[in-house]
Amino acid sequence: MPKDLWNQVKVEADLAPGHVTIVEVRPPWNGTGDPTRRSIARLRWTNSRKEWSLYWRDRNGRFHLYDRIDAPPTCSTCSTTGTARTRPSGAEQTVRTSGSGAGIG
Template identity: 55%
Template sequence: MTRLRCQRSRARSARSSVNDVLKPDTSVSAKCPESRHSLRASRGSGVECEIADGHVTIFEARPPWDGGGDWIRTPIVRLRYVGTTGQWSIYWADRHSRFHEYTRKRPTKRVQTLLDYIGSGADPIFWG
């Protein structure tokens, strides 16, 4: 498995952040789904994740079609953490980059379970 690039959001809060929840297990970059990274990297694109308070967003990143400018980042999935229950849930991104609750996988306290599911390709809603 390869590592993903993760960036912390500049927004901070006093409440428990997602980063604090992930820290006891391993580095955040090791928590992001990576099974598609090598396939997509061979086509000139990759996978990134962004960490903010309350959620982790996973993006597909690709170079611009004309070869100039910044890479294009398209949101794929968001993992939301609810501190009161200690559970993670999946939200999928539509074509307008709006997130919707994913009801085919129940929330869980183990974020790795959700990451494994997303990375497995079991549902094409995430990776096409």
């Protein structure tokens, strides 16, 4: 995401048993009230195969398997309990699992 939008758009992760929902958070358009939260993708854990699957969200709020990749994405540093660390754009970010919604910071 371009740096000039960092103060306008945040990406958060909502954690639940078996999946992580990636959420876009924007400030209220009129400056008052609660931020707007919109699910944009979901990672689902399949325990029998020990792998994550990536799903995209359509305009009706339904998730569909993202099948435009050659191999399923894997996350060797992720854990279903605790903290997952990623390095998007060269910067380390941590997905926190505390509270009802997790943040990326």
